[in-house]
Amino acid sequence: MAKSIDVSDLNIYYGDFLAVEGVSMTIKARSVTAFIGPSGCGKSTFLRSLNRMHEVIPGARVEGKVMVDGQSLYEPSVDPVAVRRQIGMVFQRPNPFPTMSIYDNVLSGKKLNSKRMKKSESDDLVEKSLRGANLWTEVKDRLGKPGMGLSGGQQQRLCIARAIAVEPQVLLMDEPCSALDPISTSAIEDLIHELKSDYTIVIVTHNMQQAARVSDETGFFNLKATGEPGQLVEFNSTKQMFTNPDNEATEAYISGRFG
Amino acid sequence: MAMTTEPRSDRDVTAIDQSTGRVGDVVFAGLARSSGLLIMLALAGVAVFLVVQGSGALGNTGDAVYGKDSIWGYVWPLLFGTLLASVIAMIIAAPLAIGVALIISHYAPRPVAKTLGWLIDLLAAIPSVVYGLWGINFLALNLVPAYDWLQRNAGWIPFFEGPVPNSGRTMLTAGIVLAVMALPIITAICREVFAQTPKMHQEAALALGATRWEMIRMTVFPYARSGMISAVLLGLGRALGETMAVALVLAPSLLVSFNLITAEQSSSTIAANIALNFGNASGAKIDTLIFTGLVLFIITFAVNFLGRAIAVRGVAKG
Amino acid sequence: MTDTTLTPVDETGRHSMPLQGAQLPRYAPGLAAGIAVGIAVLAVLLGGVGAVAAVMIGWVLLAVGLPAWSRAVEGPRKAADRVAGVLVWSAFALAMIPLVSLVWTVVSKGLPILSAQFFQNSMRGILGEGGGIYHAVMGTLIITALATLISVPIGVLSAIYLVEYGKGSKLARVITFLVDVMTGIPSIVAGLFAYALFVIFFGPGVRMGFGGSVALSVLMIPIVVRATEEMLKLVPDELREASYALGVPKWRTIVKVVLPTAVAGIVTGVTLAVARVAGETAPLLIIAGLTTGANFNPFSERMATLPVFIFYAITEPGIYDEEMAAYAWGAALTLVTLVMVLNVAARVIGSVFAPKTGR
Numbered sequence: 001m002a003k004s005i006d007v008s009d010l011n012i013y014y015g016d017f018l019a020v021e022g023v024s025m026t027i028k029a030r031s032v033t034a035f036i037g038p039s040g041c042g043k044s045t046f047l048r049s050l051n052r053m054h055e056v057i058p059g060a061r062v063e064g065k066v067m068v069d070g071q072s073l074y075e076p077s078v079d080p081v082a083v084r085r086q087i088g089m090v091f092q093r094p095n096p097f098p099t100m101s102i103y104d105n106v107l108s109g110k111k112l113n114s115k116r117m118k119k120s121e122s123d124d125l126v127e128k129s130l131r132g133a134n135l136w137t138e139v140k141d142r143l144g145k146p147g148m149g150l151s152g153g154q155q156q157r158l159c160i161a162r163a164i165a166v167e168p169q170v171l172l173m174d175e176p177c178s179a180l181d182p183i184s185t186s187a188i189e190d191l192i193h194e195l196k197s198d199y200t201i202v203i204v205t206h207n208m209q210q211a212a213r214v215s216d217e218t219g220f221f222n223l224k225a226t227g228e229p230g231q232l233v234e235f236n237s238t239k240q241m242f243t244n245p246d247n248e249a250t251e252a253y254i255s256g257r258f259g
Numbered sequence: 260m261a262m263t264t265e266p267r268s269d270r271d272v273t274a275i276d277q278s279t280g281r282v283g284d285v286v287f288a289g290l291a292r293s294s295g296l297l298i299m300l301a302l303a304g305v306a307v308f309l310v311v312q313g314s315g316a317l318g319n320t321g322d323a324v325y326g327k328d329s330i331w332g333y334v335w336p337l338l339f340g341t342l343l344a345s346v347i348a349m350i351i352a353a354p355l356a357i358g359v360a361l362i363i364s365h366y367a368p369r370p371v372a373k374t375l376g377w378l379i380d381l382l383a384a385i386p387s388v389v390y391g392l393w394g395i396n397f398l399a400l401n402l403v404p405a406y407d408w409l410q411r412n413a414g415w416i417p418f419f420e421g422p423v424p425n426s427g428r429t430m431l432t433a434g435i436v437l438a439v440m441a442l443p444i445i446t447a448i449c450r451e452v453f454a455q456t457p458k459m460h461q462e463a464a465l466a467l468g469a470t471r472w473e474m475i476r477m478t479v480f481p482y483a484r485s486g487m488i489s490a491v492l493l494g495l496g497r498a499l500g501e502t503m504a505v506a507l508v509l510a511p512s513l514l515v516s517f518n519l520i521t522a523e524q525s526s527s528t529i530a531a532n533i534a535l536n537f538g539n540a541s542g543a544k545i546d547t548l549i550f551t552g553l554v555l556f557i558i559t560f561a562v563n564f565l566g567r568a569i570a571v572r573g574v575a576k577g
Numbered sequence: 578m579t580d581t582t583l584t585p586v587d588e589t590g591r592h593s594m595p596l597q598g599a600q601l602p603r604y605a606p607g608l609a610a611g612i613a614v615g616i617a618v619l620a621v622l623l624g625g626v627g628a629v630a631a632v633m634i635g636w637v638l639l640a641v642g643l644p645a646w647s648r649a650v651e652g653p654r655k656a657a658d659r660v661a662g663v664l665v666w667s668a669f670a671l672a673m674i675p676l677v678s679l680v681w682t683v684v685s686k687g688l689p690i691l692s693a694q695f696f697q698n699s700m701r702g703i704l705g706e707g708g709g710i711y712h713a714v715m716g717t718l719i720i721t722a723l724a725t726l727i728s729v730p731i732g733v734l735s736a737i738y739l740v741e742y743g744k745g746s747k748l749a750r751v752i753t754f755l756v757d758v759m760t761g762i763p764s765i766v767a768g769l770f771a772y773a774l775f776v777i778f779f780g781p782g783v784r785m786g787f788g789g790s791v792a793l794s795v796l797m798i799p800i801v802v803r804a805t806e807e808m809l810k811l812v813p814d815e816l817r818e819a820s821y822a823l824g825v826p827k828w829r830t831i832v833k834v835v836l837p838t839a840v841a842g843i844v845t846g847v848t849l850a851v852a853r854v855a856g857e858t859a860p861l862l863i864i865a866g867l868t869t870g871a872n873f874n875p876f877s878e879r880m881a882t883l884p885v886f887i888f889y890a891i892t893e894p895g896i897y898d899e900e901m902a903a904y905a906w907g908a909a910l911t912l913v914t915l916v917m918v919l920n921v922a923a924r925v926i927g928s929v930f931a932p933k934t935g936r
Binding site: 281283284286287288290291292294295296297298299301302304305308309311312354355356357358359361362366378380381382384385386387388389390391392393395396397398404405439442446470471472473475493496499500501502503506507530533534535537538541542545548549552555556559560562563564567 | 627629654655657658660661662664665666667668669671672675676678679682683686730731732734735737738739741742743748749751752755756757758759760761762763764765766767769770772773774776781782795798802826827828829831832849852853855856857858859862863866884887888891892902905906909912913916917920
C-alpha cells in the first residue's frame with residue numbers, strides 16, 4: 001500500500017549553512033503533491049531529504065522528523081539503502097545508465113535485491129514496468145539497444161520504469177520535465193496521473209501550470225529573505241492554492257508578480 | 260592587466276602596428292612555428308640516430324653481441340626480462356592503484372582525500388635512483404623471509420624454484436619496485452576518471468537502493484573502463500622504460516627464466532642492461548646496446564600509443 | 578509477479594515498509610579491527626608468531642570476520658559492500674607502506690652523514706672518510722639549469738604555436754602527437770640519443786655535461802609543452818578579442834595579455850618539469866658520466882651529478898663500501914629534498930600567483 005509521509009519541523013543543512021527551515025506537512029498517500037517556488041528556495045533539497053538522498057552530498061544533514069508508515073526515516077537504526085528502495089526517485093535530467101541496454105536499465109535496481117531471476121520473470125517485470133511507464137509499445141522491439149539512444153522524453157520514462165521496477169511505495173520526482181519538450185512533458189504528465197492510483201507521488205516543478213494540472217495538493221516554498229533559509233510558505237489543496245490562496249506571497253508568486 | 264597602458268596613445272599604437280606590428284607578427288609566428296618544427300626534428304632525430312647507430316649492430320656476432328650468435332639472440336632474453344618485470348609490476352600495481360584511486364575519489368572524506376592525492380603525487384616525484392637504492396638496501400633484504408617461505412611452500416611452481424639469494428635481489432623484487440614506481444601514475448589517471456563519473460548516474464544508482472559498492476560497480480567502473488585500461492598501459496610504458504631501479508636490483512644477465520626469486524638464474528631488462536654495460540662498452544658493443552635501446556623505444560612507443568588511443572576513444576564515446 | 582497490471586497492494590512484501598533492516602552498529606568496523614589487532618598481538622605474545630605473520634592473521638580475521646558478521650546480521654548485499662570496503666582500504670594501506678618506508682629509510686640513513694663538510698668537499702683524492710657531494714650537487718645544478726634553458730623557450734613557443742597559431746592545422750596535430758610520443762620516451766633512450774648525436778661531432782667515447790642537458794631536454798620539453806598548452810587554453814578568448822579590438826597586433830597580444838595571464842600556471846609546470854628531470858639518472862649515466870672532482874665546464878669532460886653519484890656509490894663502491902653507502906644515502910636525501918622543495922614550490926606558485934579573479 002502506498003504510504004503517507006509526515007514531516008515535522010524539518011531543518012536541512014549543508015555543513016553549517018541552513019538551507020531549509022522548519023518545514024511541517026503531511027503528504028497524502030495515493031495522491032500527487034507538487035512543490036513550487038522560485039529557484040534556490042530549497043524545494044529540491046527538501047525533496048531529496050524525503051529519501052535520504054540529501055546526505056549523499058558531503059556535509060549535508062537534517063534535523064527534525066520525517067515519518068513514513070509510522071517509522072522515522074532518520075532513526076539511527078534505519079538503513080538509508082532500504083529507505084531509497086522504498087522511496088524511489090526520478091531526476092531532473094534523464095539519467096539512464098549509459099553502458100546498459102534498455103532491458104538492463106529497467107532491471108538494474110531490481111537485480112540488486114534478488115539473487116537470480118528466471119528469464120521469464122525478468123521479461124515479465126521489464127514488460128510490466130515499461131507498460132507502467134507508457135513506454136512499452138515504443139521500445140518493445142529494441143530492448144537490447146542502449147538506453148541512451150532514446151529521445152529525452154523516452155529516456156525519462158525509462159528512468160520512471162526503472163524506478164517503479166523496484167516496486168517502491170513513494171515516487172519522488174525532481175523537476176522531471178524541465179529538460180523535455182512539450183509533447184514529452186505531456187506524456188509524462190499523463191503517466192503521473194496513472195501512477196497516482198498505485199503510488200504516493202511528490203513532484204517538484206518550476207512550471208506552475210504543471211503543478212495545477214497534475215497535483216492534488218501543492219506546497220509553496222520561498223526564501224524568508226535573500227540570504228535566509230528557505231521555508232514552506234503555504235501548503236494547501238491545489239484547487240485552493242491556484243484560486244484563492246491563504247497567503248499573500250503565494251498569490252503574488254502564482255499571479256506572476258515575482259519569481 | 261597589461262591593458263592599462265594601451266589606450267593612452269591609440270594613434271601611436273596603430274602607427275606602430277603598421278610598421279613593426281606586421282614584422283613582429285611574422286617574426287613571432289615564425290619563432291613559434293620553428294619551435295614546433297624543432298620538436299618534430301628532435302623526435303625524428305631520436306629515431307634516426309637510434310636506427311642509424313643501431314642498424315650497424317644487425318650483423319654483429321660473437322664478441323660484439325657479448326658471445327651470442329646474433330643480435331637477436333642477445334636482444335631476446337633482455338626483451339623477455341623487460342616484459343616479465345613490467346608484467347609483474349602491473350599485476351601488483353593495477354589493483355592497488357585502483358583501490359587507492361577509489362579511496363581518493365569515493366571513500367575518504369573530502370579534505371583527507373585531497374591530502375592523500377597530494378601524497379601520491381609526491382610519490383611520483385621521487386627520483387628513480389632513490390627507489391632503486393631503497394629497493395636494494397631495504398626492500399630486497401626484508402623480502403628474503405617471504406621468498407624463503409615461497410620457496411618452501413610453493414617451490415614446485417617454476418616461478419618460485421629458488422634458490423633464494425641472501426641479498427633478496429631477484430626478479431620479483433625488481434617487479435615490486437617497478438610496481439611502487441608505476442602506482443602513482445596509474446592512481447592519478449584512475450582517480451581523475453573516477454571523479455569524472457557523472458553525478459547523476461551515481462545518484463540514480465543510489466536512489467535505486469544501491470550500496471556504495473554496488474553504485475561503484477554499476478556506474479563508476481563501466482564509465483571508467485577505458486580510462487582504467489589506458490592508465491594501466493601508460494603505467495606499463497613507464498615500467499618498461501624504467502632503468503635505474505632494475506639496474507640496481509638485478510645483476511646483468513642474458514637468461515630467459517621464469518624463476519622469480521633467484522639471483523643467478525634470473526633474467527634482466529633492456530634498460531638496466533644498457534645502464535650497466537654502457538660505461539665499459541666500446542666500438543661494435545655500443546652499436547649493439549643502442550640497438551637494444553631502439554627495440555625498447557619501439558615497444559614503449561607501441562604501448563603508450565595504444566594507451567592514448569584507448570583514452571581518446573573513451574573520451575569520444577562517453 | 579506474473580500478473581501484468583501494476584497492483585502493488587497485492588504483494589505481501591509491500592504492505593509493510595522494512596526500513597529497519599538489521600544493521601551492524603556504526604562502530605562495527607572499528608570493533609572488528611580492534612579484535613583483529615588484539616588477536617594478532619596475542620599471537621605474537623603467546624604464540625611466538627612473527628610480526629609479518631601476525632599482520633597477515635589480523636588482516637585475514639578482519640577481511641573474513643567483518644563480512645561474515647555483516648552477512649549474518651545485514652545480509653549478503655551489505656556483506657559484499659563491507660568486503661569491498663575492507664579490500665579498498667587494504668589496498669590503500671599496502672600502497673602507503675612503500676612511501677612511508679622509503680621516506681623513513683632515506684631520512685634515517687641520510688641524515689647522520691649530512692654536515693657542512695659533506696656539502697663542501699668533493700670526492701677528489703678521497704678514499705673512505707671525509708668525502709662530500711659538492712661536485713655532484715654542482716653538476717646537477719649546472720646540467721639541470723642548462724636543460725631548463727633549452728627546454729623552456731622551445732616548449733613555451735611550441736605551445737604558443739599549438740594554441741595560438743596552428744589550431745587545427747595538420748602540422749599542429751602532428752606536433753601534438755609527437756609530444757605525446759616524447760612523454761613516453763624511456764629516459765635511457767634519451768641518453769642514447771644524446772650520445773649518438775654527440776658522437777657525430779666529438780667522436781666516440783664522448784662525455785660532457787652539456788650532452789646530459791640535451792638528453793634531459795628531450796624528457797623535459799614535452800612536459801613544458803603540455804603544461805603551457807593547458808594554461809594557454811584556459812585564457813578566455815574574450816581577453817584576446819578585447820586586445821585585438823584595441824588594435825594590438827597578435828604577437829603583442831600574446832606577449833602582453835595571454836602570457837601574463839597564464840604565467841603562474843606555466844611557472845608551476847616548468848618547476849614540476851625541473852623536479853622531474855633533476856632526479857633522472859639513466860641519460861646522465863651514459864653521456865655525462867662521473868668524476869671525483871668538481872667540473873664547472875659543461876662543454877668538456879665528465880661531470881658528476883647526484884643521481885649518477887648514488888648509482889656508482891652502490892654498484893662500484895670499491896673497498897670502502899660502508900663509507901660509499903653512507904654517501905649514497907646522504908646524496909639521496911639531498912636529491913629527494915631538492916625535488917620535494919621544487920614540488921612544493923611549484924604548488925605554492927600555482928596557488929599564490931594564480932590569476933586573480935575579482936578584487
